[in-house]
Amino acid sequence: MEHIRLLALYFLIEFLTGSIMFSYLIGLLLHKDIRKYGDGNPGGFNLWHAGGKVAGIVGSLLDFLKGAIPLFFIVKSGKFSTFELNIIAIAPLLGHIFTPLLKGRGGKGVATTFGIWVALTNFRIAILFAISLILYPIIFHKGYEESPEYNALRVVGSFTFIGVFVYILHKEFLLAWFLNIMLLIYSHRRELSDIPVRLKERFLG
Template identity: 45%
Template sequence: MTFLLWSAALFLCGSLMFSYWLGLAARSNLREIGDGNPGALNLWRAAGFAYGIAGIALDFAKGLAPVAIMLASGRMSGYAAAASALMPVLGHAFSPFLRGRGGKAIATTFGVWCALSFESALAYAVILAALLFGGRLTRGPKKASAEADAFQVVLGMLLLFVYALARAFPAPIAALALANGLLLAFTHRRELRRLAARKGEDRMHR
């Protein structure tokens, strides 16, 4: 019962679509702008720096705060805590406030990991920075595509899973990293499909 209650509460927290609502406050429907993602990055593009920063902060906080409170309660541990910690990410990705069509959950993911394991959150940030730098070297002055960004986000989380195994982190932490990586792959599925299709076309023309 404790697990179900915490999971429901954390899912509800994650499902609060702050960036989307801030967009509406700024008279911008994020569903009709850019890639239609109701997240903080699209809010930044649609409404500017101030709204974008507010969206990032709130999406981050809805991952950080509920997980931190859950852990501080001392009533959840192990795989149960790890599974509940994934709930804010699931809530953002499948928000009932948007009829199950949520966002990509990157900021919320960082919030969850900062509450759960700061070392892991820092490792993920470093991994993403390294992938970003490597991509910059590979493509030169060209702007990064949405497909490349999506690939880096997902690959970064999967590399965090490898890092957790190498560092002998508790098994629930490693399992959460893998589950989070699969969820990010789902939320970025359109970009990953386009990337795979593009790679397939490149191979056909060689």
């Protein structure tokens, strides 16, 4: 029972850490509501639009760090089984996407996802995810047009593909990967649902 309480405590800490919307808060410091820019996402990309490149980089870095740093120390502590780490690892992403700070309307979770997989796999899967994001448009759509819909497909498609490497290199974290991809699909659901409409407009006019 004591161990279950400890697990719940760490999960809650991770969730609350993930729910801190750094980009949104930085926007407020700059007297801007970043939800009124771009696609309305309270993340680093819209902070970039609203407050400039430096602010956007800082916001994205903090979103990355909140996924990486607490989880890194939890993994190193050795207090939890692999299955329990799978559960704890997803907590900051849940906090980011369903943040109480914005009544459950959080961000997309890409930067936080990178942080989680840096902590879980000592950078391996995070680096492969980054490479996949770079190669995706080259392989599948060279010269693609930048759009929220295509970027959503790029993120979800790349992380789905990364599941192969998780299976090969870190099979113990397949559950975390599965939960992660489900949350990324959810956070990008609006853009993904618009893809058939955009394709119809492009090819049928």
